[in-house]
Amino acid sequence: MRFLFLISAFLLVVGSGQSQNIKILEESTNLPISGAAIYNASKSKSTTSDIDGVANLSRFSVDELIFIEHLLYISGSYIVSDITNRTVYLKPKIEGLDEIVVSASKFQQSKRDIPQKIINLNAKSIAFANPQTSADVLENSGNVFIQKSQMGGGSPMIRGLSTNRLLMTVDGVRMNNAIFRGGNLQNVISIDPFTIQNTEVTLGAGSVVYGSDAIGGVMSFYTQTPQLSYSDSLYFKGHVVGRYATANKEKTGHLDLNFGLKKWAFLTSVSYTDFDDLRMGSHGPIDYIRPEYVHTSGGVDSVVQNENDQVQTPTGYDQINFLQKVRYEPKEDWSFDLGLYYTTTSEYSRYDRLIRYKKENLRSAEWNYGPQRWFMGNLQVTKLSSNSNLYDKIQSTVAYQNFQESRMDRDFNKTDRTIREEAVDAISFNIDLEKQLGKRMEFFYGLEYIYNQVISNGMIEDVQTGITMPTVSRYPNGSDWQSVAAYTSLKFKPNPKFVLQTGVRYNHVMINADFTENNAYLELPFTTTKINTGAFTGTAGANWNPNQTLGLRLNVSSAFRAPNIDDIGKVFDSEPGSVVVPNDDLKPEYAYGLEFGVKLNFENVFILDMATYYTHLDNTLVRRDFRLNGASEIVYDGEMSTVQAIQNAAESRIYGFELGMQVNFTKALKLKSHYNIIGGEEEGNNGEKKPLRHAAPQFGATHLLWQNNRLQIDGFVKYNAELPYHQLAPSEQNKDYIYALDGNSNPYSPSWYTLNLRTQYEFSDAISLTASLENITDQRYKPYSSGIAAPGRNLIVALKYTL
Known part of the structure; x- marks a missing residue:
């Protein structure tokens, strides 16, 4: 009442x-x-x-x-x-020229002033795309390739780089932690797509502003801001969304409520998603089908025939996302923002490990990730005007994050289940400032401190007796990773047509790891390791827009990635018959990049955006064969395995070309297209050259959009080129279980395409319906390096009601 x-x-x-x-x-x-x-x-x-x-x-x-x-x-x-x-x-201005971005300097800037390519996705375009996870949000940007090892995943690849060489931030807080690995990551699914107000993807290095890991790009997610009333009346707004998808029987519910007063505002958001097993398409390589799977009943494993070999069993899971934000504006130029974020998944299978065979039999009875949990609390204080000689704008952010993940695997007809659990506590502090130096020059600078502590445990459980005993953990328990940094950046704009930006950053990284507990199992030649290293990085770029038709941008940059706990201390089975062990002799890897872009705008009717880039990665951290106490093989989890370790054993050269096109036939009818070409090689210390693991095949999409009043329609095709066997990295060539086989029985990644249609209709200001029919021709395909096949024909229907 x-x-x-x-x-x-x-x-x-x-x-x-x-x-x-x-x-x-x-x-x-x-x-x-x-x-x-x-x-x-x-x-x-x-x-x-x-x-x-x-x-x-x-x-x-x-x-x-x-x-x-x-x-x-x-x-x-x-x-x-x-x-x-x-x-x-x-009326909108010329397409994209005056779009506002934040990620380039932590403060709002016009996109035309940034010498790098930045992709901007707003809440309207995200809602229209109907993404199931935030990995799908990134894929819809057109320049990010997404790999999936299981349905509960999504590992971004940008310009031939991936995982811990890309940086993710949420509301300005770094999400990368000390155990972000070189293998595929699924942390991005912890971000709720329903809460995203804006996503900015910076293509290319971002180390000056963001430090270590920002080599290939920065993915910045900004969640909704609580809306104040700005009057004496209470402001209330709410949304209820229900969604269903046929390919995985997705059932999603979302609710958000905004209460705004004159100085205080509160935003609460809750989302729940339940996914069933994913059905693949009907037309494509037979190598992808799932003819059988392991079923355990009464403690007995048995192989059973799959009733529908196009259903990938087991792949289903569920997820809960919660967000609470509070905003306080005591004055027009002051704001205090508190954010509390929590997400957890259920336990879910790592599907690519469950389709491996050992001789004629399935290798694993179970291979599951435990619940992936993420909590963050952050407080941000912003002052947007000041008479200080030191700054005009200042923003300070303090944040605490807790990450939890685990792995559980058991071989077929074995009673021992191996369980490894990890947790990371992360504390960070940032202060960012902006100062106007005259009418033509802006100065940005800031400080950052990050502290991560890693908790890691391993055990073996007898599934019949329930008895557990300790075993080697994935990481050195109690290890820590710290980073201290300072940066400056200068923007010089002598006239409205030309902008020069340059910056420099110094980052110092410290690692302390104690291997005493794991030495009971590994007998490492060391008990502790410390890394104390620093790096200077810089960038310089220019944007020149001589007229409304032509825009040119040029950017040169350096970036780096310091070793983390995953690099120096991880113990895991990288592939069947191999085990990665710690290595205490690691140095940072450095990247040197060059980017040149051209934008042509002919009367806002035909728009062409092109970019080419080159990146040289030195001291590349790669996984290579290794010797432990002189041995090239050791027994790990009961199996004789080849010893490997992360090493500074290569250098990489990456190059590519990006093309974007838009044709505005009328105000209502538009054609948009983008295409990405990526190439490169990795050269080992022995001079041997190999293909890059994370260089995706050529990919793109073309959209024909019609929009008028309350109705939007988007018919589009997505396409992906073939990657033959000889262009696969050696580590991918060994994963024949996730690829199709060519005429010589060698694994390769076939080309594919999908035809798709989506529409959105607003019945009123309160009710809207979004419907998508994806993969209309029911193609069976896997994006490059993915262990799970993509959805077959998929109808997604979402109904939104505004309170």
Whole structure:
């Protein structure tokens, strides 16, 4: 009853103030524009449109002249009383030139000022794409290739680099931790797509601003900000979403609620997703089908025939995401933002390990990841104007994160289940500042401190008796990783057509690891290891837009990745018959990059965006054969295995070309296309050259979009070139169980394409329906290096209701 009373009171308040509100919408799409600045001629009065494009004009008189301005739209002036139907329509500026990005310096900048290519995905485009996970969000960017070893996964590849050579941030906080590995990662699925307000993908090095790991790119996720009222009335907004998909029988529910007062705002978001086993397509390589699987009943393993060999059993799992944010604005230029994030999955199978055979029989009875849990609490304080000689804007962020993951595997008809559990506690502090040095120059600088502690345990459980005994852990228990850094960056803009940006960073990394516990099993020639190393990185780039037609950008950069706990201390079975052991003799790897881009815009009708790049990676950390106490083989988990270790044993050369095209036939009808070509090689210390493991095949997509009023339609095709056997990295050539076989029975990655259609219709301001029919021709395919086949024909339907 109290809730009903609150809602009733809210409706009365809103109704009484409705005449003082206006709604600001995008011309031709009717989509709301948030963050539009509204002010009078003297700028003595101002307000801002909220997330629904609504602004309250009670502070302005009815005959007053107001100005409405937004960086992405053409500004306009209006007399308050003349605004028809209390609605203002703004026309977008030239495509993409004045888009705002944050990731390049931690503060808002125009995209035209950034010498690197940055892909921007907003909440509207994400909702239209209907992604099941945040890995799918990245894939929809067009320049990120996604690998999956199981359905509960998604490992990004950018410009031939992957995993711990790419950096992920959430609301400005570094997500990479001390055990991010060189193998495929699935941490990105911890980010709830429903909470993302904006995603920025920086292609190329970002070490000056973000430090270690940002060699190939930076994926910055910004979640929704609680919306204040900006008036004396309570602001309330909520969304309820239900979604179902046929290929994996996805059942998703989402709820978010926003309560806004004049200075305080609260946002709560909860999502729950349940996935069943994934069905692959009907037309494609027979090598991908799942004819049989292991079933355990009464403690007895047996191989059973799969009733439908296109269903990948077992791949299902479920996930819960929770977000709570609080925003406090005591003054217009001050804000305090508190965020609490929690996500957990159920236990789920690592599918690529369950399809391996040992001779004629399936090798594993079970190979599961335990629940993947992530918690983060962060507090961010921002001041956007100051008379200080040191800064005009300042932002400080302190965060705590806890990561938990585990692995459980047992061979077929064996009673011993090996369990390894890991947890990381991560503390970080950042302070970032901006200072305007005259009209033409901006200065950015900041400090960062990060501390990670790793907890790691291993045990063997007898599944019949329940008795457990300790065994070698995956990482040295109690080890820690620390990073201290300072950076500066300068932007010089002598005129509106030319921008020069340059920066430098010093990063110092310290590692302490104690192998005493694991030495009871491995007999390492050392008990402790310490790494104390530092690195300077720099960048310099220019953007030149001589006219509305031509835009040029050039950027040179250096980046680095310091060894982490995963590099120096990991013990795991990298592949059947091999085991990776610790190595205390590691140095940072360094990358030197060059990028050149051209953008052509012909009357905003035909737009062409091209970029080419080259990266040289020196001291590359790679997995190679190794000797432990003089032995090339040891017994690990009961099996004689070849000894390997991470080593600075190679250098890599990566090059590529990216092409994006857009044709605006009319305001409603557009054609968009993008294509990526990636190449390179890895040269070992012995001079032997090999293909790069994370260089994806040529890939792209072409979209034909029609959009008018409440209806959007997108028909598109996605395509991927073949990667033959001789172009696979040696580690991939050994994984014949995840690839198709060519005429010589060698593994290779076949080419593939899919035809797809998605649509969105707004029945009213409160109800919208999004429907996608993916892989219409039911193709059976696997993206490169993926252990699980992609969904077959898949109907995804989502219904959204706005409270």
